[in-house]
Amino acid sequence: MLESKKMRDGVYWVGANDWDRRMFDALIPLPDGTSYNAYLVQGKEKTALIDSVDPLFADVLMNHIKDVAKIDYVISNHAEQDHSGTIPAVLSKYPAAKVLTHPKGKTLLMSHLSIDEERIEVVEDGDTLDLGGRTLEFIFMPWVHWPETMVTYLVEDRILFSCDLFGSHLATSKLYSSKEEKVTEAIKRYYAEVMMPFRSLIRKHLAKLDNFDIEIIAPSHGPVHNEPEFVIKSHKEWVGEENKNIVVMPFISMHGSTLSMVDYLTDALSEEGVEVVRYDLTVTDAGRYAVSLVDAATIVVATPSFLTGAHPLVVSAAFLANALRPKLKHGVVIGSYGWGTRMADQITDLMKGLKLDMFDPVLIKGAPVKENFEALDALAATIKAKHVELGIV
Numbered sequence: 001m002l003e004s005k006k007m008r009d010g011v012y013w014v015g016a017n018d019w020d021r022r023m024f025d026a027l028i029p030l031p032d033g034t035s036y037n038a039y040l041v042q043g044k045e046k047t048a049l050i051d052s053v054d055p056l057f058a059d060v061l062m063n064h065i066k067d068v069a070k071i072d073y074v075i076s077n078h079a080e081q082d083h084s085g086t087i088p089a090v091l092s093k094y095p096a097a098k099v100l101t102h103p104k105g106k107t108l109l110m111s112h113l114s115i116d117e118e119r120i121e122v123v124e125d126g127d128t129l130d131l132g133g134r135t136l137e138f139i140f141m142p143w144v145h146w147p148e149t150m151v152t153y154l155v156e157d158r159i160l161f162s163c164d165l166f167g168s169h170l171a172t173s174k175l176y177s178s179k180e181e182k183v184t185e186a187i188k189r190y191y192a193e194v195m196m197p198f199r200s201l202i203r204k205h206l207a208k209l210d211n212f213d214i215e216i217i218a219p220s221h222g223p224v225h226n227e228p229e230f231v232i233k234s235h236k237e238w239v240g241e242e243n244k245n246i247v248v249m250p251f252i253s254m255h256g257s258t259l260s261m262v263d264y265l266t267d268a269l270s271e272e273g274v275e276v277v278r279y280d281l282t283v284t285d286a287g288r289y290a291v292s293l294v295d296a297a298t299i300v301v302a303t304p305s306f307l308t309g310a311h312p313l314v315v316s317a318a319f320l321a322n323a324l325r326p327k328l329k330h331g332v333v334i335g336s337y338g339w340g341t342r343m344a345d346q347i348t349d350l351m352k353g354l355k356l357d358m359f360d361p362v363l364i365k366g367a368p369v370k371e372n373f374e375a376l377d378a379l380a381a382t383i384k385a386k387h388v389e390l391g392i393v
């Protein structure tokens, strides 16, 4: 084990940094790589490994634990392969080791990794495991972000091994996080992409965690949080219902007409005192777009018509917003068309899961003229008025 990755005597980070990975889920860019965190917890009698690493980094984990003679338990908090993928290799090296996991984790580990049923024991919510002077408590937290997710609390050391919850895609040589901007941005980005769809459940999970005295949060991606208050506080804000005075405006324009509308509306909203975050979807990183959705109040989807509907990149952005379930309250479709279009209905339908109060679309034929700009002025005033009603201006 690396001394620099020692959290307590007998408690070590034994994970792997993936410095150069640039995509996750074949969708989300990773500007700073990521890490797969595994932890070794040694009691006086027993030793547990908490999670493992992506199978591409099996050698790194194995090297960290090469001097560990005996592993009795592998705690699988989450069956996704970036954390479970090296469990089969660990079980081969330590033939007496048992996997402890959620009942749903058991079936997922069997179906995804062909782990033998006899090697897996299920735990129940609240169960504890005595390692000899160190106790692990298993706390079920379904849907952070799979149905089988659980977190593990090391009672004596007040360390919460939180699986993907509170994680960040950030490769770093440091063990502990800091409040620097890059770190807080990475934590928010991770929340936006992975956790936001389960916002209301996470709110309950966070309330449950209030009953635990937590000195350190050790997630399964990114740095460990030894000042966990700022991480917990920001998650509480993000899962709450309070919006910010922000309009998110994803857009596409092929020949400039929709772009003129976007430019005009950006200025009109700024004049009304509303912040605008714009994304040209030909160049936008989906992760940054997701971050903006975390606390924005309104989404303006701007698109030219393309083969009767909206532009395909805009369709994708609307679909993603709907899937991520942000706390947006209002929405509107604007854009330019040539002869006839169904794009406003299509986008409205794609985002119906968000239950937005949708304003009347502003659709114009060709390039915008004076009365179109007046319609955009009216839209900016309506958005401002709704933000005033929300009490966020």
Ligand SMILES: Cc1cc2nc3c(=O)[nH]c(=O)nc-3n(C[C@H](O)[C@H](O)[C@H](O)COP(=O)(O)O)c2cc1C
Pocket (backbone or CB within 6 Å): 252, 253, 254, 255, 256, 257, 258, 259, 303, 304, 305, 306, 307, 308, 309, 336, 337, 338, 339, 340, 341, 365, 366, 367
């Ligand atoms: C590939 C392609 C497909 C189009 N399909 C439609 C369509 O189905 N219905 C329509 O009204 N206009 C259609 N148009 C016309 C554009 O929507 C129209 O020119 C619009 O003003 C372009 O806005 P922009 O300048 O923001 O790209 C299409 C244009 C292109 C290039």
Ligand SMILES: [Fe+2]
Pocket (backbone or CB within 6 Å): 078, 080, 145, 164
């Ligand atoms: Fe995951």
Ligand SMILES: [Fe+2]
Pocket (backbone or CB within 6 Å): 080, 082, 083, 164, 220, 221
């Ligand atoms: Fe993960």
